[in-house]
Amino acid sequence: GAVVSQHPSRVICKSGTSVKIECRSLDFQATTMFWYRQFPKQSLMLMATSNEGSKATYEQGVEKDKFLINHASLTLSTLTVTSAHPEDSSFYICSASVPGVIGLEQFFGPGTRLTVL
Amino acid sequence: KQEVTQIPAALSVPEGENLVLNCSFTDSAIYNLQWFRQDPGKGLTSLLLIQSSQREQTSGRLNASLDKSSGRSTLYIAASQPGDSATYLCAVTGGGADGLTFGKGTHLIIQP
Numbered sequence: 001g002a003v004v005s006q007h008p009s010r011v012i013c014k015s016g017t018s019v020k021i022e023c024r025s026l027d028f029q030a031t032t033m034f035w036y037r038q039f040p041k042q043s044l045m046l047m048a049t050s051n052e053g054s055k056a057t058y059e060q061g062v063e064k065d066k067f068l069i070n071h072a073s074l075t076l077s078t079l080t081v082t083s084a085h086p087e088d089s090s091f092y093i094c095s096a097s098v099p100g101v102i103g104l105e106q107f108f109g110p111g112t113r114l115t116v117l
Numbered sequence: 118k119q120e121v122t123q124i125p126a127a128l129s130v131p132e133g134e135n136l137v138l139n140c141s142f143t144d145s146a147i148y149n150l151q152w153f154r155q156d157p158g159k160g161l162t163s164l165l166l167i168q169s170s171q172r173e174q175t176s177g178r179l180n181a182s183l184d185k186s187s188g189r190s191t192l193y194i195a196a197s198q199p200g201d202s203a204t205y206l207c208a209v210t211g212g213g214a215d216g217l218t219f220g221k222g223t224h225l226i227i228q229p
Contacts, residue, residue, distance in 0.1 A: 034216040043206065057159075059144075064222075074136060093160055095217075102134075107149065108191035110160040 002098050004026050013084055016117055019070065021112045023094035029074035030096035035067075039051035050094075066109040074084040076116045084116045119144045123207055123220035132199055136174045138192040140207030145188050151217065152181050152192050153206040161206065165192070184200050197227045 003026040011020050025034055031052045036044040048069055049057040055107045068080040075099035081088055092110040120143045130136055140150070149168045153161040165174045165181040167190070173182040180193040194201060204224050208217035 032214055035214070036219075041219040043219040044208075044217075046218070049214070049216055095161075104149065105166045105211075106161060107163060108153075108161040113158070 002105075002107040003097050004094065004107050006112050008112060009110060010115075012115045012117065015085050016032040016083055018080055018082045019084055019114060020078055021092055021094075021114075023077045023079070023096075023109055024073045025090065025096045028045040028096075028098050030077075030098075033071060033096045033111060035069065035077075035079050036093050036095070037113055038093065038111075047079075052079045071087060081114065084114070086116045089114055089116045118208060119147075119211065119218045120209075120222035121207055121209060121224050123205075123217050125223060126221065127224040127226075129226040129228060130197060132197060134197050135193070135195050136197055136225075138194070138205050138207075139223070140190040140192070140220055142188045142209050143189075144211070145185050146211060147185065147209045148212050148215070150181075150183055150190050150207065150209045152190075153208065155206055155222070157204075161170045164205075182189075199227045199229045201225065203229045 005024045007022045025051045033050040035047045037047050038044045045061050047062045050069050050071040050072045058064045071077040091111050095106040095108050122141045124139045151166045151197040155161050167174050167183040178195040183190045204222040206222045208219045210217050
């Protein structure tokens, strides 16, 4: 159980375009999902916390108008990178906590590799 | 602001050895600590979770300990195998609704 999927796994786009990444909890409902970013040879950095039915909470330094997060249902959160630029090229990965699981362990999706040309 | 440090940054050992990976965190007010494994270009695999009230957790050849008051955790890998080669990440969270703060990881290579 506790499977999280992401789509697409890899995307290449031109500078200035927008890219949407989906994060789904397949076998549980997630009221809270998290979005992280990982640059090459760096660790994961929390970007934002996605709450179902309410606005996302962004970490300091993350532009909310550039990284649009929508958590419209208990199984789906989306991250849209608007007007992407080469510096946005990164590995984006989401996670979800499983309600009722002791310790609130987070389970991660397989990640999305974004390359902006 | 929570900071997580992992030592060593890289480690290469022969197959069969027992090894210890270290993790330290600056704010002891954590909710839980998780150890993950990340293979190159891949997502994260959760290995062990230790709640703040616990001292250790075990899964197979893996044992993780937590000393919350001193801000330290160790991951012990027994009888290492080439398949254990990966980057191991330590992460903590301050609350159930909070995201994780990650260390930079230990890149582990097990030589056949």
